[in-house]
Amino acid sequence: MTKEELYEKLNQVFREVFDDDSITVNPETTADDIEDWDSLEHITLVAAVENCFHIKFKVGEVVRFRNVGEMADIILERVNQ
Amino acid sequence: MLFNSIAFAFFLPIVFALYWIVPQKYRTILILVASYYFYMSWNVKYVFLILFVTVVSYISGRLLEKEKREKQRKGIVAGNAVLCLGLLFFFKYFNFFSESVTAAFRSFGIPWDGITLKLILPVGISFYTLQTIAYVIDVSRENCKAERSFVDYAAFVSFFPQLVAGPIERTENLLPQIKSEKHFDYDQATYGLKLMAWGFYKKLVIADVLSPYVDRTFEVLPAHKGVDYLIAMIFFAIQVYCDFSGYSDIAIGTAKLFGIDLMKNFDSPYLETSITRLWGKWHISLSSWFRDYLYLPLVYSKAGEKLSVKMRHSISMVITFLASGLWHGAGWNFIVWGGLQGLVQVLEKPLEKPMRRARKKTAGKLLLPVYTFVMFALILVFFRAQNISDAFYFFRHLFDGFGTKDYWINTIALWPLPFAVILFSLLVLTVFDIASQKTDVIRWISARKWYVRYLFYIGLLMFIMLFKASGEAEFVYFQF
Numbered sequence: 001m002t003k004e005e006l007y008e009k010l011n012q013v014f015r016e017v018f019d020d021d022s023i024t025v026n027p028e029t030t031a032d033d034i035e036d037w038d039s040l041e042h043i044t045l046v047a048a049v050e051n052c053f054h055i056k057f058k059v060g061e062v063v064r065f066r067n068v069g070e071m072a073d074i075i076l077e078r079v080n081q
Numbered sequence: 082m083l084f085n086s087i088a089f090a091f092f093l094p095i096v097f098a099l100y101w102i103v104p105q106k107y108r109t110i111l112i113l114v115a116s117y118y119f120y121m122s123w124n125v126k127y128v129f130l131i132l133f134v135t136v137v138s139y140i141s142g143r144l145l146e147k148e149k150r151e152k153q154r155k156g157i158v159a160g161n162a163v164l165c166l167g168l169l170f171f172f173k174y175f176n177f178f179s180e181s182v183t184a185a186f187r188s189f190g191i192p193w194d195g196i197t198l199k200l201i202l203p204v205g206i207s208f209y210t211l212q213t214i215a216y217v218i219d220v221s222r223e224n225c226k227a228e229r230s231f232v233d234y235a236a237f238v239s240f241f242p243q244l245v246a247g248p249i250e251r252t253e254n255l256l257p258q259i260k261s262e263k264h265f266d267y268d269q270a271t272y273g274l275k276l277m278a279w280g281f282y283k284k285l286v287i288a289d290v291l292s293p294y295v296d297r298t299f300e301v302l303p304a305h306k307g308v309d310y311l312i313a314m315i316f317f318a319i320q321v322y323c324d325f326s327g328y329s330d331i332a333i334g335t336a337k338l339f340g341i342d343l344m345k346n347f348d349s350p351y352l353e354t355s356i357t358r359l360w361g362k363w364h365i366s367l368s369s370w371f372r373d374y375l376y377l378p379l380v381y382s383k384a385g386e387k388l389s390v391k392m393r394h395s396i397s398m399v400i401t402f403l404a405s406g407l408w409h410g411a412g413w414n415f416i417v418w419g420g421l422q423g424l425v426q427v428l429e430k431p432l433e434k435p436m437r438r439a440r441k442k443t444a445g446k447l448l449l450p451v452y453t454f455v456m457f458a459l460i461l462v463f464f465r466a467q468n469i470s471d472a473f474y475f476f477r478h479l480f481d482g483f484g485t486k487d488y489w490i491n492t493i494a495l496w497p498l499p500f501a502v503i504l505f506s507l508l509v510l511t512v513f514d515i516a517s518q519k520t521d522v523i524r525w526i527s528a529r530k531w532y533v534r535y536l537f538y539i540g541l542l543m544f545i546m547l548f549k550a551s552g553e554a555e556f557v558y559f560q561f
Contacts (some may be wrong), residue, residue: 019437038358038361059222059378059381061221062381063319063377
């Protein structure tokens with residue numbers, strides 16, 4: 001999977017989870033940039049990402065994501081395994 | 082020594098002066114000695130407890146550095162948790178456990194004389210046990226490196242501003258700051274003093290003043306009813322917020338005097354629009370601890386794999402808040418309090434989308450915080466009542482009319498002045514909390530012209546002097 005494909009899919013997921021078709025994420029996007037992205041939504045988001053890419057994160061990773069870029073890096077790693 | 086005590090008023094300036102006079106390399110050990118002295122001022126024997134927890138978790142961290150095998154690593158984390166929680170269990174929960182077992186056996190008609198021990202709950206133990214368990218888990222998750230310096234680590238565990246009632250700090254936030262080279266920052270130090278003043282305001286002028294009205298009702302419930310209960314319930318919700326967020330402000334402000342920034346612990350929680358969102362703004366250091374070290378592991382556990390996301394979330398939520406309830410106190414009323422908090426959040430989850438829409442409308446913006454406050458205050462009755470049957474008694478008589486004549490005569494009717502002061506104090510607090518959502522109020526005041534600034538500072542100090550409750554009342558959260 002290429003980075004473009006990855007971010008396309010991620011945009012879809014974010015738009016669905018936050019009910020907002022205008023959302024576009026980039027590597028630097030953090031929870032501060034998206035209204036409603038609180039720790040509760042984080043869990044829903046992570047579940048949706050896992051579902052979409054058919055991967056599973058480890059607890060230590062979920063806790064650590066500081067921005068979308070870090071999440072994307074791990075997704076790429078997992079998917080291309 | 083309590084923050085609002087003469088002893089602390091001497092202790093703090095002395096430690097502060099020494100800290101900035103001595104060369105950088107002695108600062109950590111100075112903090113360590115000062116913090117142990119601070120802890121021992123309650124009871125000299127406490128030092129053994131904190132040393133035990135510090136040594137066990139320090140060794141666990143170093144072991145995890147060397148041990149790479151997954152199973153053994155889990156064993157080290159579990160071992161550390163068992164030892165530290167075991168200590169906590171012994172001091173805090175042994176009697177509760179013993180009495181519950183006795184009650185259970187008795188209800189089956191089996192005579193059983195459980196042992197209860199005469200134990201005093203050591204201050205702060207609930208806080209630094211959680212902080213050190215988090216450290217060991219963080220090291221095992223490779224989210225941070227094991228600390229090599231025992232002195233640095235021990236200072237991180239015992240750092241006196243947050244030692245007795247939090248904020249429960251994260252390794253990644255506090256440990257590097259303890260270790261770093263510090264230069265005196267006048268702005269940071271004065272911000273710290275201002276934050277301390279605000280904390281004292283909340284504690285001395287609001288929490289301590291409301292406390293007698295609450296205590297009077299809850300101590301003898303049958304002597305009151307109806308509106309008395311309503312007032313006590315609302316006052317208690319305000320009291321516990323001002324008491325605990327006030328303490329946190331004093332702790333954070335004190336830490337700033339030493340060049341250290343602790344995490345925010347409260348973020349205008351009563352302005353929130355649902356219980357779920359409130360928990361993101363209330364006792365943040367604790368709720369995020371439970372999220373990262375209990376809720377998430379439960380959600381991602383093997384046991385949860387077969388369940389749907391919704392089920393995993395709901396069950397984990399209830400378990401987490403039951404544990405939180407238990408952490409707050411060794412009693413069934415605390416566990417029920419926790420369980421109710423978890424349950425309400427589970428019930429709120431399906432209402433998320435409608436609540437989100439309602440929040441955007443003016444009516445929603447006004448009514449949702451009212452709902453949240455009332456719901457939180459109602460559940461808090463279990464927290465404050467002496468036991469579960471008292472809590473149920475409270476609810477059975479909550480709507481029993483306008484309360485007793487005595488109560489009215491002795492409180493509201495006789496003293497208009499205290500009530501006017503209370504209302505004014507609450508108004509100031511509300512304005513501050515609303516403004517805090519948009520900007521840093523202290524920084525805003527600090528940027529005004531000198532006569533405006535000093536109006537605020539002197540005004541606040543005089544208000545505290547004039548209207549603070551008498552006596553050295555304890556912080557509610559010290560019993561944890």
